[in-house]
Amino acid sequence: MASATLPEVSPTNISYVTGVILVLLAGAFWSTMGLGIRSIEIANIWQILFYRSCALATFLFFLICFRSGFKPIKTIQQSGIAGIVGGMGLVMAFAGGIYAIINTTVANAMFLFASAPFFAAALGLVLLGESVRKATWISMVFAIAGITLMVVQGVSAGQLQGNLAALVSALGFAVFTIALRWKKLENMLPAVLLAGVFSVLVSAGVCSVQGYGLMVPLRDVLIALSMGVFQVGLGLAIYTIGSRVVPAAELALLSMTEVLLGPFWVWIFLGETVSVYTLAGGTILLIAIAGNALSGLRRKPLPVI
Numbered sequence: 001m002a003s004a005t006l007p008e009v010s011p012t013n014i015s016y017v018t019g020v021i022l023v024l025l026a027g028a029f030w031s032t033m034g035l036g037i038r039s040i041e042i043a044n045i046w047q048i049l050f051y052r053s054c055a056l057a058t059f060l061f062f063l064i065c066f067r068s069g070f071k072p073i074k075t076i077q078q079s080g081i082a083g084i085v086g087g088m089g090l091v092m093a094f095a096g097g098i099y100a101i102i103n104t105t106v107a108n109a110m111f112l113f114a115s116a117p118f119f120a121a122a123l124g125l126v127l128l129g130e131s132v133r134k135a136t137w138i139s140m141v142f143a144i145a146g147i148t149l150m151v152v153q154g155v156s157a158g159q160l161q162g163n164l165a166a167l168v169s170a171l172g173f174a175v176f177t178i179a180l181r182w183k184k185l186e187n188m189l190p191a192v193l194l195a196g197v198f199s200v201l202v203s204a205g206v207c208s209v210q211g212y213g214l215m216v217p218l219r220d221v222l223i224a225l226s227m228g229v230f231q232v233g234l235g236l237a238i239y240t241i242g243s244r245v246v247p248a249a250e251l252a253l254l255s256m257t258e259v260l261l262g263p264f265w266v267w268i269f270l271g272e273t274v275s276v277y278t279l280a281g282g283t284i285l286l287i288a289i290a291g292n293a294l295s296g297l298r299r300k301p302l303p304v305i
Contacts, residue, residue, distance in 0.1 A: 014241065014242075014244070014245055015245070016245050016246065018242070018245075019241070019242040019243070019244065019245035019246045020242065020246060020250075020254060021242070022238045022239065022241055022242030023238075023239055023242040023243065023246055023251060023254040023255060024254055024257050025238055025242075026235045026236070026238050026239035026242065026255065027235075027254065027255045027256065027257030027258040027261070028257055028258075028261055029230060029231055029234055029235035029238075030231060030232070030235045030255075030258040030262075031110070031257065031258045031259075031260075031261035031262040031264075031265060032227075032230070032231050032262075032265060033097065033101065033227065033231050033262065034101050034106030034109065034110065034262045034263070034265065034266050035106075035262075035265040035266055035269060035270070036223055036224075036226070036227045036231055037098060037101045037102060037227075038101070038106070038266055038270055038272070039223055040220045040223050040224065041217060041219065041220060042216050042217050042220055043216040043217075043220040043221075043224065044212060045095065045098045045099050045102060046095075046203045046206045046207050046210070046212060047203070047207060047212060047214060047216050047220070047224075048098055048220075048224050048227075049094060049095055049098055049199055049202075049203040050199075050200060050203035050204055050207065050214060050224075051214075051216075051220075051221050051224035051225055051228070052094075052098075052199075052224045052225070052227045052228040052232065053094070053195075053196045053197075053199035053200045053203065053228060054196075054200055054225070054228065055224070055225040055226070055227070055228025055229045055233070056192070056196040056199075056228035056229070056232050056233050057193055057196030057197050057199075057200060057228075058228075059228065059229045059233035059234070060189055060192060060193040060196060060233055060236075060237075061193060063189065063233075063237055064076065064189055064190060064193060067189075075187070075190055076190045076193065076194070078187075078190070079185060079187075079190040079191050079194070080183060081183070082179045082180065082182050082183035082185055082191070083179070083185070083190050083191040083194050084194060085175070085179040085182075086175070086176040086177075086179030086180055086185075086188075086191040086194075086195070087176075087191050087192070087193075087194030087195040087197075087198050088175075088195075088198060089172045089173065089174075089175030089176040089178075089179060089195075090172060090173065090176045090191070090192060090195030090198075090199075091172070091195055091198045091199050091202055092168060092169070092171070092172030092175070093169045093170075093171075093172030093173040093175075093176065094169075094172075094195065094199050095169075095199070095202075095203075096165045096166065096167075096168040096169030096170075096171075096172055097109070097113065097165075097166070097169040099161075099162070099165040100112070100113075100162045100163070100165040100166035100169055101162075102162070103159060103161050103162030103165065104154060104159040104161075104162025104163050104165075104166065105159070105263075105272060105274065105275070105278060106262050106263050106265075106266045106272060107262070107263035107272075107274040107275075107278050107279075107282060108150055108153075108154065108159065108162065108163055108166065108278050108282075109162065109163075109166045109169075109262075110258065110259045110262035110263060110282075111146075111150060111259060111278065111281065111282035111285055111286070112147060112150060112163060112166035112167055112169075112170060112285075113166055113169055113170050113173075113258075113259070114170075114256065114258075114259045114285055114286065114289055115143055115147055115167065115170045115285065116170040116171075116173040116174050116177070117174075117177075117252055117289065117292070118136075118139070118140045118143050118288075119170055119171050119173075119174035120173075120174040120177040120178055121136050121140065122140075122174075123174055123175065123178045124178055124181065127178060127182075128178065128181060128182060130181075133295070133296070135291070135292055135295035135296070136292050136295075138291075139288040139289070139291050139292035139295075140288070142284055142285075142287065142288035142291070143284075143285050143288040143289070145281075145284055146280075146281040146282065146283070146284030146285035146286075146288065147167070147281065147285060148281075149277055149280060149281035149284065150163060150277060150278055150281035150282065150285075151163045151164070151167075152277070153275060153277030153278060153281070157275070176191065176195075179191065187240070188236070188240060189236065189237070189240060192232075192236055196228075239255070248296070250293070252289060252292070252293040252296075253289075253290060253293045253294070256286060256289065256290070259282075259286065260286075
């Protein structure tokens with residue numbers, strides 16, 4: 001069949017404007033995580049992670065098949081040890097993210113997820129010897145102030161564990177980012193596929209050991225499966241395409257649509273409000289991220305994807 005010799009699909013022929021639209025749309029897809037998890041009635045964190053990861057891994061496998069000319073194994077193998085390390089980092093990010101949204105407000109979780117670039121900067125300095133710009137150090141100070149404000153509020157509201165889980169999720173995504181930089185991987189999708197597979201194994205193991213089982217209402221299963229395909233999988237797919245033509249510093253700004261829209265969806269559809277402390281801390285954190293990204297635009301760095 002002719003399809004066996006298809007070249008890898010390349011998104012480099014898209015325009016900058018199209019790239020920006022795709023990145024914004026990716027953030028919109030990711031922002032639905034809180035709404036999806038809030039809509040699940042019975043399933044716990046590990047059951048949600050299992051079904052969401054099954055759908056994610058399946059979706060990405062077929063996508064990689066298409067992009068690689070139906071040679072997925074070779075493409076996955078090319079990610080090597082960095083793909084494995086990055087995939088394990090994402091397992092931590094996925095599990096921490098779900099736990100956070102179950103145990104704190106969506107706004108708190110989303111704002112704290114946004115601290116991932118600063119964790120990545122710190123890990124890059126320690127593990128890869130990457131230099132950290134003065135503007136980034138200043139932004140990190142403000143980010144820590146915003147995070148502290150939200151965590152302190154979480155203690156008083158009985159949501160400390162959820163807030164800490166959100167930070168663990170951000171750290172996991174930072175590990176994923178550093179793994180890509182470590183081996184200079186150009187394609188994140190194989191590592192995310194591995195993360196989906198690892199997440200299936202880990203969550204199935206936990207469910208088995210803890211006696212949770214995987215029998216949950218069909219409605220919960222369908223929501224979790226749709227999150228794997230649309231919220232994570234499709235979001236990552238279009239982000240990967242858009243990021244090819246959008247500078248890295250701009251990506252940090254554009255993908256903030258996830259943080260801004262996440263609390264909006266649960267407010268509109270579920271009436272979940274935002275506390276003053278969350279709003280204040282989140283605003284400080286977003287200003288820090290925006291300031292760091294805007295300062296980076298002057299350098300015009302290449303996207304790391």
